[in-house]
Amino acid sequence: MMYDESKIIEGCRNNKHKSQMALFDKYAPMLRGVCLRYVRNDADADDLLQEGFIKILDNIKNYVETGSLKAWMKRIMVNQALNFLKKKKQLDFCQLNENEDFDEDEQDYNQDKTENKLIEANIGPGEILKLIKSLPDGYQMVLNLYVIDGFSHKEIAGQLNISVGTSKSQLSRARKTLLEKANELILKNTISYEQEYK
Amino acid sequence: MSKNINNIDDLLRDDFEDFSSDVSPDVRAKVSNAVRSFNFFRFSPGNFNVFYLTAIIIGTSVILSFTTGIFTTGTRETNQTKPNNQKINSTVESSDKTVNSETDVQNNENTLFENKTESQSVFPMTKIINSSNTDGNDSQESIFQDGNVETLSNEIVETNSSTEGNKIVYDTIVETVKVFITDTITNEVHQTVEVKKNKKTKN
Numbered sequence: 388m389m390y391d392e393s394k395i396i397e398g399c400r401n402n403k404h405k406s407q408m409a410l411f412d413k414y415a416p417m418l419r420g421v422c423l424r425y426v427r428n429d430a431d432a433d434d435l436l437q438e439g440f441i442k443i444l445d446n447i448k449n450y451v452e453t454g455s456l457k458a459w460m461k462r463i464m465v466n467q468a469l470n471f472l473k474k475k476k477q478l479d480f481c482q483l484n485e486n487e488d489f490d491e492d493e494q495d496y497n498q499d500k501t502e503n504k505l506i507e508a509n510i511g512p513g514e515i516l517k518l519i520k521s522l523p524d525g526y527q528m529v530l531n532l533y534v535i536d537g538f539s540h541k542e543i544a545g546q547l548n549i550s551v552g553t554s555k556s557q558l559s560r561a562r563k564t565l566l567e568k569a570n571e572l573i574l575k576n577t578i579s580y581e582q583e584y585k
Numbered sequence: 586m587s588k589n590i591n592n593i594d595d596l597l598r599d600d601f602e603d604f605s606s607d608v609s610p611d612v613r614a615k616v617s618n619a620v621r622s623f624n625f626f627r628f629s630p631g632n633f634n635v636f637y638l639t640a641i642i643i644g645t646s647v648i649l650s651f652t653t654g655i656f657t658t659g660t661r662e663t664n665q666t667k668p669n670n671q672k673i674n675s676t677v678e679s680s681d682k683t684v685n686s687e688t689d690v691q692n693n694e695n696t697l698f699e700n701k702t703e704s705q706s707v708f709p710m711t712k713i714i715n716s717s718n719t720d721g722n723d724s725q726e727s728i729f730q731d732g733n734v735e736t737l738s739n740e741i742v743e744t745n746s747s748t749e750g751n752k753i754v755y756d757t758i759v760e761t762v763k764v765f766i767t768d769t770i771t772n773e774v775h776q777t778v779e780v781k782k783n784k785k786t787k788n
Contacts, residue, residue, distance in 0.1 A: 402627060404620060404621060407620050411617075415608045415613070416605035417604075417605045419605065419608055420603075432606075433612045433615075436608070436612065437612070437615060440619075441619055441620070444620065445623070512600035512601060515596075515597065515600055515601075516604070530597075534597045534598060535597055535601045535602070
């Protein structure tokens, strides 16, 4: 049974279980996708989804309906993911070295190179997600927050208690590592393709 | 991939903006339970249910039983103290009376028997008090050593549970012993008087 979104929100504000579950059914797959980008396994993603959804219900009275509900929920889920990882001590902030050098020219070069390689290799979202998950925690976090969820470096610095420079350098290194891993994947795919058609 | 992607950021954003993953029915059931408990602990007048009512009733009854319990025990203590104090006063009075009655007899009879009768009358009296006191050798000692009636009264208050019944038994025993003592004293007095008379007649 489909409900109008404003009716669902109104029901959630009045703690109506039916409306709350209607909201869950509508947005849970998208929210679980967000969870999967931040945590390493499915069980943690499910726990995070549950905690995040309760947080959404707890804060739904503060939601202003002029903005996008989807973006608002996504933002809450990302913040919850950061808290979840801090609580589970899965955020390895040692990797976020404050004094790392950051070269913007190198970043642009790597960016173009990675883009071309990924397009040529025809790598899909599932494989890219695997590549992102294989990155160190700090790289993965900054890449997720900056590139996909649209946080600014200042916001990332505030969330992770690091400097803006560190956030930028982490992003640069994340891209570089992603490129290396993409190259490995492309090489592997090419070899298997050639073996198949020989 | 035939999309016109300018850089890696656009590629990632495009791939993951609507990235979704199926939610298993188990997870949905778990979330449903979590939402129910969230609603339960989040009180709102519009969501008033039988659980709130039960909690209110239990809470109120606990508070009431606790407060009235304090008052009841308080009144019980005061009620218990008063009659026992009265009883002890009557005990003291009765012992005084016994001594008085004994002295009356002594006044009537020879002075030779004064000390003897007094010691006989006081000793059984204290025994009676002790026998009415169900558990207390300690209390007996405190009577004899300190002569403090307050201490005795407090201890009797604590030990006697059925004060009214004990009081009746106690009074009966006191009366019986009184009669017994007066009878023996009078018998002895008569006997000694007769002995003296016989001696006089012999002389």
